[in-house]
Amino acid sequence: MLLFAGTPFENPVSDEYTLVKNFFTDFFKGELADKVDVEGLQYIVSISAREAVEGEESKPSVHLRVYLIRTKRSGQKLPRVEVEEMGPRMNFRVGRVKEADESLLKEALRRAKTNVERPKKNISMNTVGDKIGRIHLGKQDLKELQTRKMKGLKRSRDIADSEDEKEDIISDEEPIKKPRKA
Secondary structure (H helix, E strand, O other): OEEEEOHHHHOOOOOHHHHHHHHHHHHOOOOOOOOOOHHHOOEEEEEEEOOOOOOOOOOOOEEEEEEEEEEEOOOOOOOEEEEEEEEEEEEEOOOOOOOOOHHHHHHHHOOOOOOOOOOOOOEEEOOOOOEEEOOOOOOOOHHHOOOOOOHHHOOOHHHHHHHHHHHHHHOOOOOOOOOOOO
């Protein structure tokens, strides 16, 4: 765990102490975790600074301490937590500060694109866990709709040939409308 204690680190305006906080956050940064196992916490890095007092010429010193966290049994549901200093132990003051140009700082703070999968549009999950998707279609023309052709509806060639001969015999003068073959 990383702990910043003291009012100088809470200042919304960028100053020496916010730069110190950014530096140590980057220096001690580990892997991001969405869930934390309390029993897995073993170390705490504490960085503290007190508020400046009027009349002092120098800026308050920053104290860096590293502690070991131990959990012991207690008579209650929650364990008893003990903190033991283990080192390193440093006291230092903020000296010279040279802030980067605005464009360089913006470039340095830019994050690289990661391989995290972007959420897909129009796809969601319901409460059961099934995928649900939306499909957008244009207006359909039902005249051009292809219907299914079944073999049972077709006439066989033998029946069609005998009907053609009968129609020819009935009348040669009248034009006969023959059914279209698909």
